[in-house]
Amino acid sequence: MMAGSDDIRLRPRRPAAAPPAARRAELQRRRRAAGEPRTRMQVLALRLALPLVLVALWAMAAHSPGVAPVLPGPEAVLATLWQMTTSGELFVHVAASLQRAFAGFVVAGIIGVTIGLAMSQSRLVNDILAGPVELLRPISSIAWIPLAILWFGIGFNSVVFVIVASCVFIILLNTLAAAQNADRDLVNAALTLGATPRQIFTKVTVPSAMPGIMLGLRIAMTGAWGGVLIAEMIATREGLGYMIVRAQASYRPDIVIAGMIVIGMVGYALNRLFLALQRRITHV
Amino acid sequence: MSDRPNLARALALGALGVLLLIVLPWTLAVLSGVRPIILPSGWQLLDAAGFLMRTDTLLHATWVSLVRVNLGFLLAVVTAVPLGIVLGRSPLLFAAFEPVVESFRFVIPFAWIPLAILWFGTSEFGKLFIIWYAGFFVLLLPTIEAVQGIDKDLIAAARTLGATRWTIFWRVAFPAIVPDLLLAMRVAFAVCWIAILAAELVASRAGLGYMITDARELLQTEVVIIGMVVIGCIGAIYNAFFIRLQRLVQY
Numbered sequence: 157m158m159a160g161s162d163d164i165r166l167r168p169r170r171p172a173a174a175p176p177a178a179r180r181a182e183l184q185r186r187r188r189a190a191g192e193p194r195t196r197m198q199v200l201a202l203r204l205a206l207p208l209v210l211v212a213l214w215a216m217a218a219h220s221p222g223v224a225p226v227l228p229g230p231e232a233v234l235a236t237l238w239q240m241t242t243s244g245e246l247f248v249h250v251a252a253s254l255q256r257a258f259a260g261f262v263v264a265g266i267i268g269v270t271i272g273l274a275m276s277q278s279r280l281v282n283d284i285l286a287g288p289v290e291l292l293r294p295i296s297s298i299a300w301i302p303l304a305i306l307w308f309g310i311g312f313n314s315v316v317f318v319i320v321a322s323c324v325f326i327i328l329l330n331t332l333a334a335a336q337n338a339d340r341d342l343v344n345a346a347l348t349l350g351a352t353p354r355q356i357f358t359k360v361t362v363p364s365a366m367p368g369i370m371l372g373l374r375i376a377m378t379g380a381w382g383g384v385l386i387a388e389m390i391a392t393r394e395g396l397g398y399m400i401v402r403a404q405a406s407y408r409p410d411i412v413i414a415g416m417i418v419i420g421m422v423g424y425a426l427n428r429l430f431l432a433l434q435r436r437i438t439h440v
Numbered sequence: 441m442s443d444r445p446n447l448a449r450a451l452a453l454g455a456l457g458v459l460l461l462i463v464l465p466w467t468l469a470v471l472s473g474v475r476p477i478i479l480p481s482g483w484q485l486l487d488a489a490g491f492l493m494r495t496d497t498l499l500h501a502t503w504v505s506l507v508r509v510n511l512g513f514l515l516a517v518v519t520a521v522p523l524g525i526v527l528g529r530s531p532l533l534f535a536a537f538e539p540v541v542e543s544f545r546f547v548i549p550f551a552w553i554p555l556a557i558l559w560f561g562t563s564e565f566g567k568l569f570i571i572w573y574a575g576f577f578v579l580l581l582p583t584i585e586a587v588q589g590i591d592k593d594l595i596a597a598a599r600t601l602g603a604t605r606w607t608i609f610w611r612v613a614f615p616a617i618v619p620d621l622l623l624a625m626r627v628a629f630a631v632c633w634i635a636i637l638a639a640e641l642v643a644s645r646a647g648l649g650y651m652i653t654d655a656r657e658l659l660q661t662e663v664v665i666i667g668m669v670v671i672g673c674i675g676a677i678y679n680a681f682f683i684r685l686q687r688l689v690q691y
Contacts, residue, residue: 202532203539210540226558280453287454288461294679295672298637298649302656302664307478378548386550386638390653397550401642404554412554420547427546 228410236410237417249415250422252395256312257384260319261377268324268376269369272331276365277357282332289328297322297383305391315387315395322383323376330375334368335361370434377430381423396422480662488662501651502670508564508647509636512571513629519572520579521621527580528587541580549574549635557643567639574635578628586620587613618689626682633675 211230218229228236240246275282300321304314338361346360388397396419403411470481480488492498527534549570560566590613598612640649648667655663 199535202535206536206540207543283450283453284457284460286450287457290454291458291462292672294676295668296634296637296675298634298641299652299668299671301641302652303661303668305656306659306661306664382548382550385548386641389550389553389642400551400554404557407558409555409558412558416547416551416555419551420543423546423548424543 225407226409228413232410233413233417237414240411240414246418249394249396249399250418252392253384253388253397254422256315256388256395257319257377257380259312260316260383261323261380263316264320264324264327264376264380265373267320268327268372269331272328272369273335273362273365275328275332276335276361289325293325293329295321297379298386301387301390304387310391310393312392314391315384318387318391319380319383323379326376326379327369327372330372331365331369334365334372337368338364367434367438370438374427374430374434377426378423381426385419477659477661480665484662485665488660489666492663492666497651498666498670501646501648501667502674505636505640505647505649506674508567509571509629509632512568512636513575513632515568515572516575516579516628516632517625520576521583524580524583525587525617528584534584541577545577545581549631550638553639553642556639562643562645566643567636570639571632571636575628575632578631579624582620582624582627583617586617586624589620590616619686622682622686622689626679626686629678629682630675633671633678637671 214227215229215231217223218227218232237246271285275285297318300318301314304317304321308314308317342360342364343356346356351359384395385397388395389401392398396415400412400415400419403409403415466479467482469479476484489498527537552570552573556566556569560569594612594616595608598608603611636647637649640647641653644650648671652664652667652671655661655667
């Protein structure tokens with residue numbers, strides 16, 4: 157019962173009623189004039205055309221003499237992908253990468269949101285922390301990798317440190333901006349109604365900053381996924397980043413390309429997952 | 441009105457923050473006998489900086505990285521912006537390209553590094569390819585959106601006044617997307633700067649990224665930290681430069 161009513165509330169508003177026939181015809185005429193495709197089938201064909209052409213080109217290039225060793229064909233890559241999936245090898249690497257990315261992301265999220273909210277609530281805290289933040293922020297995450305290895309050695313801790321460095325500032329600054337831009341009128345209204353500062357913070361500032369915070373977290377998650385891969389290329393013995401660098405060293409381009417495909421798919425899935433989460437949290 | 445005292449206060453407190461949260465813990469760590477491999481002292485840093493300047497190591501590494509990143513970035517701009525304009529104008533082409541763009545967008549630039557090594561070895565080609573790829577998509581999508589967002593009435597007005605297609609493009613459409621383009625270029629350059637460091641870290645014999653991994657292997661933490669400072673400064677300078685350009689265009 158409860159879940160059902162929740163569902164209805166969360167669903168986006170229905171679009172307005174369909175336009176009348178005359179207007180629809182006019183719209184279609186205009187679309188055609190603008191060179192837009194007409195039917196659903198045409199759209200589908202259009203969208204499939206270029207990917208198919210690219211795969212065909214890839215296959216042709218792979219099978220032309222002289223190229224074969226550096227560029228395996230699509231079928232060879234698919235076979236490798238299948239073999240690595242069934243042997244379970246792929247899951248070990250994917251799980252390792254995801255685990256590290258998640259750990260770093262959570263740590264960065266806790267630090268970034270806490271400090272961001274603290275800075276938004278006090279001028280003094282804001283001014284004091286602004287110095288170190290502005291000083292450390294331009295140092296790109298990549299530049300932390302050698303130092304991380306010197307400090308933590310090769311392994312889990314180094315990678316997590318690099319991920320935290322690569323996403324904490326995005327989260328912090330988005331949280332700060334979102335909390336500072338919390339609706340003034342709402343805050344004033346709450347004040348007039350006799351809310352305590354604590355109530356204003358938990359009931360007004362944080363909820364109205366939520367969309368901005370979530371946006372920062374989503375951008376940071378892409379950063380975390382990139383950070384984990386590059387850190388794994390240098391500072392670990394497992395994970396997707398390590399897998400493709402290892403494959404490159406042992407001259408297995410099929411594994412490299414299979415790994416790239418998996419990296420893209422996981423990145424896409426993470427993005428979709430987070431978009432769904434974002435919609436859920438900001439709409440409630 | 442009271443901006444000046446506020447700025448002075450913010451700067452003073454910012455400096456205090458740096459002293460309290462970075463310099464003080466660092467000094468305490470050094471004084472309490474942390475090994476220089478973990479954290480070198482200020483003197484060791486200065487010493488290393490002097491050595492790097494005398495031997496030209498730092499300048500050479502910086503120069504190599506800067507040339508690479510600027511070339512790759514320019515390559516990304518001259519390919520992504522025209523394609524973005526074309527795709528933004530034509531819904532048909534946009535529908536055809538979108539699935540390809542969407543799928544490549546998620547294959548992050550770092551993932552191309554091993555393949556670039558297999559294809560190009562450690563030659564400059566591989567590095568340029570990585571930088572180009574990193575900047576390309578960051579530029580392409582905002583360009584498409586900017587072109588799609590151009591005010592149609594403006595174009596129609598220009599056409600009514602008898603402007604030719606070229607005039608409309610150069611005098612109406614292009615100026616309309618410049619602010620968005622500059623913003624995209626600022627983001628893209630930052631991404632390119634990260635990408636070249638990553639490529640140099642994994643596969644190179646020169647550049648700032650190579651300098652700091654090499655120093656790490658030799659346990660020269662001073663050199664690693666100096667490299668990080670230079671990397672941060674260059675990123676900040678380019679960022680400030682693009683912000684300047686953006687302001688210039690807005691007025």
